[in-house]
Amino acid sequence: MVNEVKSRPTGKLDSKVPAGKLEEKWTNHKFKLKLVNPANKRKYSIIVIGTGLAGASAAASLAELGYQVKAFCFQDSARRAHSIAAQGGINAAKNYQNDGDSVYRLFYDTIKGGDYRAREANVYRLAELSMNIIDQCVAQGVPFAREYGGLLDNRSFGGAQVSRTFYARGQTGQQLLLGAYSALMRQVGLKTVEMFPRHEMLDVVIVEGRARGIITRNMITGEIEPHIGDALLLCTGGYSNAYFLSTNAKGSNVTAIWRAYKKGAFFANPCFTQIHPTCIPVTGHYQSKLTLMSESLRNDGRVWVSKIPADKRKPDQIPEEERDYFLERKYPSFGNLVPRDVASRNAKEQVDTGKGVGERMNAVYLDFADAIKRLGIQDIKEKYGNLFDMYKRITDEDPYKVPMRIYPAVHYTMGGLWVDYNLMTTIPGLYALGECNFSDHGANRLGASALMQGLADGYFVIPYTIGGYLADLKRDKVDENHPAFKEAAGNVKESVKKLLSIKGKKTVDELHRELGQVMWDNVGMGRNEKDLKEAISRIKEIREDFWKNVKVLGENEELNQSLEKAGRVADFLELGELIAKDALHRKESCGGHFREEYQTEENEAKRDDENFAYVAAWEFKGDNAEPELHKEELVFENVQLTQRSYK
Amino acid sequence: MNLHLKVWRQKNKNSQGRFVNYEAKDISTDTSFLEMLDVVNEDLIKKDEDPIAFDHDCREGICGSCGMYINGRAHGPQKGGATCQLHMRSFKDGDTIVIEPWRAKAFPVIKDLVVDRSAFDRIMAAGGFISVNTGGAPDANALPISKEEQESAMDAAACIGCGACVAACKNASAMLFVSAKVAHLARLPQGKPEREKRVMAMVAQMEEEGFGACTNTEACSAECPKEIPMDVIAQLRREYFRAFVKSEEKV
Ligand SMILES: Cc1cc2nc3c(=O)[nH]c(=O)nc-3n(C[C@H](O)[C@H](O)[C@H](O)COP(=O)(O)OP(=O)(O)OC[C@H]3O[C@@H](n4cnc5c(N)ncnc54)[C@H](O)[C@@H]3O)c2cc1C
Ligand code: SF4
Ligand code: FES
Numbered sequence A: 001m002v003n004e005v006k007s008r009p010t011g012k013l014d015s016k017v018p019a020g021k022l023e024e025k026w027t028n029h030k031f032k033l034k035l036v037n038p039a040n041k042r043k044y045s046i047i048v049i050g051t052g053l054a055g056a057s058a059a060a061s062l063a064e065l066g067y068q069v070k071a072f073c074f075q076d077s078a079r080r081a082h083s084i085a086a087q088g089g090i091n092a093a094k095n096y097q098n099d100g101d102s103v104y105r106l107f108y109d110t111i112k113g114g115d116y117r118a119r120e121a122n123v124y125r126l127a128e129l130s131m132n133i134i135d136q137c138v139a140q141g142v143p144f145a146r147e148y149g150g151l152l153d154n155r156s157f158g159g160a161q162v163s164r165t166f167y168a169r170g171q172t173g174q175q176l177l178l179g180a181y182s183a184l185m186r187q188v189g190l191k192t193v194e195m196f197p198r199h200e201m202l203d204v205v206i207v208e209g210r211a212r213g214i215i216t217r218n219m220i221t222g223e224i225e226p227h228i229g230d231a232l233l234l235c236t237g238g239y240s241n242a243y244f245l246s247t248n249a250k251g252s253n254v255t256a257i258w259r260a261y262k263k264g265a266f267f268a269n270p271c272f273t274q275i276h277p278t279c280i281p282v283t284g285h286y287q288s289k290l291t292l293m294s295e296s297l298r299n300d301g302r303v304w305v306s307k308i309p310a311d312k313r314k315p316d317q318i319p320e321e322e323r324d325y326f327l328e329r330k331y332p333s334f335g336n337l338v339p340r341d342v343a344s345r346n347a348k349e350q351v352d353t354g355k356g357v358g359e360r361m362n363a364v365y366l367d368f369a370d371a372i373k374r375l376g377i378q379d380i381k382e383k384y385g386n387l388f389d390m391y392k393r394i395t396d397e398d399p400y401k402v403p404m405r406i407y408p409a410v411h412y413t414m415g416g417l418w419v420d421y422n423l424m425t426t427i428p429g430l431y432a433l434g435e436c437n438f439s440d441h442g443a444n445r446l447g448a449s450a451l452m453q454g455l456a457d458g459y460f461v462i463p464y465t466i467g468g469y470l471a472d473l474k475r476d477k478v479d480e481n482h483p484a485f486k487e488a489a490g491n492v493k494e495s496v497k498k499l500l501s502i503k504g505k506k507t508v509d510e511l512h513r514e515l516g517q518v519m520w521d522n523v524g525m526g527r528n529e530k531d532l533k534e535a536i537s538r539i540k541e542i543r544e545d546f547w548k549n550v551k552v553l554g555e556n557e558e559l560n561q562s563l564e565k566a567g568r569v570a571d572f573l574e575l576g577e578l579i580a581k582d583a584l585h586r587k588e589s590c591g592g593h594f595r596e597e598y599q600t601e602e603n604e605a606k607r608d609d610e611n612f613a614y615v616a617a618w619e620f621k622g623d624n625a626e627p628e629l630h631k632e633e634l635v636f637e638n639v640q641l642t643q644r645s646y647k
Numbered sequence B: 001m002n003l004h005l006k007v008w009r010q011k012n013k014n015s016q017g018r019f020v021n022y023e024a025k026d027i028s029t030d031t032s033f034l035e036m037l038d039v040v041n042e043d044l045i046k047k048d049e050d051p052i053a054f055d056h057d058c059r060e061g062i063c064g065s066c067g068m069y070i071n072g073r074a075h076g077p078q079k080g081g082a083t084c085q086l087h088m089r090s091f092k093d094g095d096t097i098v099i100e101p102w103r104a105k106a107f108p109v110i111k112d113l114v115v116d117r118s119a120f121d122r123i124m125a126a127g128g129f130i131s132v133n134t135g136g137a138p139d140a141n142a143l144p145i146s147k148e149e150q151e152s153a154m155d156a157a158a159c160i161g162c163g164a165c166v167a168a169c170k171n172a173s174a175m176l177f178v179s180a181k182v183a184h185l186a187r188l189p190q191g192k193p194e195r196e197k198r199v200m201a202m203v204a205q206m207e208e209e210g211f212g213a214c215t216n217t218e219a220c221s222a223e224c225p226k227e228i229p230m231d232v233i234a235q236l237r238r239e240y241f242r243a244f245v246k247s248e249e250k251v
Helices: A022-032 A053-065 A103-113 A120-140 A172-189 A255-262 A295-299 A326-330 A340-352 A369-375 A377-395 A450-471 A483-502 A508-522 A529-549 A561-585 B033-046 B118-127 B147-157 B164-168 B175-186 B189-208 B219-223 B231-250
Strands: A045-049 A068-072 A193-196 A199-207 A210-218 A224-228 A231-234 A273-279 A302-306 A364-367 A404-413 A430-432 A614-619 A628-633 B003-009 B018-024 B096-100 B109-111
Touching (some): A022 A120, A045 A053, A053 A193, A068 A199, A103 A120, A120 B189, A172 B147, A199 A224, A199 A255, A199 A561, A224 A483, A255 A430, A273 A295, A273 A340, A295 A377, A302 A326, A326 A340, A340 A364, A483 A529, B118 B175, B118 B189, B147 B175, B164 B175, B175 B219, B175 B231, B189 B231
Parallel strands (some): A231 A430
Antiparallel strands (some): A199 A210, A210 A224, A302 A364
């Protein structure tokens, strides 16, 4: 039973956090890391899976250093990785605004925002490196917004009292990724990176305890190919699509890290998912994804519902005194600007009590009427014009005239592969960077911090830490005829064959939607023991159904999008169960993980630092065995743990 | 609403393609164009027929994956949006919708509506960058850049690399795509040191890939989902001329 999962103290988990003062750890560590002689670097080959911010920046930087790099992505071009869709911005502790920002403050905000479930040393390093990122990106030609005097402009984001977010219109992710992509393509031109688009990684190959390569499927020809390397970086993004509907791109998936998990890499805090409060609600059963509306809208929009449940009146017919501005009412000092998790839970509560708005009663209003009155329509247009246009394009409603309808949606996953300070997983030679690792955001990520983390990992952490590993590597010749490669390739071929041979009655999307519904209802914004246990058994049933009843047409030797999806959904169906188990075992509320049994009298998340100030790292023990829980105790030497309050 | 679809089906790059008729039934006007195709595909799978292959990912108009030629127009009837941002309310009940892949020699069809746009990546690898290695960049505020310069660079940098410009052009020219990158970098001081080399290399690669010549029909900019303006093409020509004169001087 899940509840009796055996746990043992840190044991197998060595975070490798360097000793010494917080501010000196990274500098000292860099100095102590062994270096690979420049002339030797080209003898090492490094495999990078994923070309989002983390992967593209890592691949380019390692190639610049002289390593031979092979980079993979499933899209038709490296430039299309999901990072491209980030809108709002990227944080950096530049203190250009002279408003009191500092590395320490960014560190502190991130640790607190994460509800004290992240590792201090990693977060501090992230805050330090944030400065270099902005410099690097500007040198590459990223057109960040500027002020009239020609210096860089900043905006504010949730969870911070300083203005430290750099942005490029509403397309910050796009511009940062195109910067990293152009650096990557430069190396492709120089032939130091070999690029494999439309290739999906389907397994990790381990030889004598070390990661030595991967098995990929060429998505056009269906060829199952081995690739050999001296180290392997997974930069494959988040797994929000386990919920079917999310703000992530349709292709975002867990396959790469899931297969690594099944080969022995520990999976940390899988239940830490972030649900973003301001997304456009579902309109019908055909819905394929949800669109995010930037959180900046909450600066001027007022959130409300009618006080009367199932009120069918149009919003302009509901008089002021019959409206409930529930965030302003409950949180007078933060009002509409409470953090993401608080705003999301409150919207859900309104909808659950029958006060949801819109035809499907599945949303709350975000109203700009007062702001338009106060600031004028022109001002609102300048601030939010592109968001209003996007909203109108999707809903056919004009937010200048009627309030927006918004509802929370799954957006980001803080959990991921467990990594040490060097970003290495529990498998030697296997690294995880960007959203697919667990390291920096604890139980809740602050806005504009994911882009920062991806680029810090890729540009500035891995180029140093990988040297420390490679310098000590005893290199034995391994080729594709090694039994480990043969076996892995054989397994991949088998599972492809299996998927194609079931020829059942349900499409992959149908089964994925079923899973998504269970995840959303039972492992979503509010979780409790009963729902979680039910989820675990429901997911098992859906998984069994999948392997009996899925219908995948066509063959392997062609472009086969159903087959691609089927493989990913098969993994989500296993991951979903682990998410639920992790959520069940964590008997506290923290950040995005809200256990209804553990709340304060005012219905806020109640942490249990005594018993749960640890990273839960799960070890795969076999398809029919319970995963084993390992704990990395979190030690806070610099910040004091406090209960968050936004009243 | 109900719609008649005529969709280009082609098994692979070597086979002959043809139009196949499908009926899309009971489609809500709130459905996006790609969701309408999802519905059709679910039906096809249920009937044991191969679903229609098309590229897509973000479904919010930013990744540049999607791209279809819809009723004779790249990304369909709307202005300033990608195929994934098109909604069915742009059509009428009973409409016939013709859906084709991008058609260009440099973009061979892989399957159905999926084409090979790797030529764009090769053009980028030839010169679409500023040659700075990681590390050693000066402080970001050390080099002030006027708001106008930055805004005009951003206008050009907004390109999503979808290829609609090529598909819309009767010559299948890639000028708008290439010019957008040349202009983005040439408009910033950081991009100036390599400007000659960059434009020469990118144009040479563009020609090698088999894209057609630009005759200024402006169809590209009219159909571009990011409304990249024609002035980037004028800028490419200036940059090219400048680079050409310089290289002659050296000889
Ligand atoms: C709508 C939206 C808006 C956002 N806005 C912001 C923001 O304003 N600020 C912020 O800081 N963060 C934002 N985020 C979060 C942020 O964008 C992501 O966390 C971040 O970009 C992830 O980058 P990554 O490099 O880790 O992964 P990704 O960019 O997701 O890249 C994953 C890569 O892995 C590849 N891949 C995956 N699996 C495989 C496989 N099996 N085989 C081969 N290749 C594979 C993919 O092809 C891709 O190249 C936003 C997220 C969303 C959804
Ligand atoms: S210029 Fe416009 S049409 Fe051409 S690739 Fe870029 S975004 Fe697409
Ligand atoms: S799917 Fe990304 S632009 Fe259309």
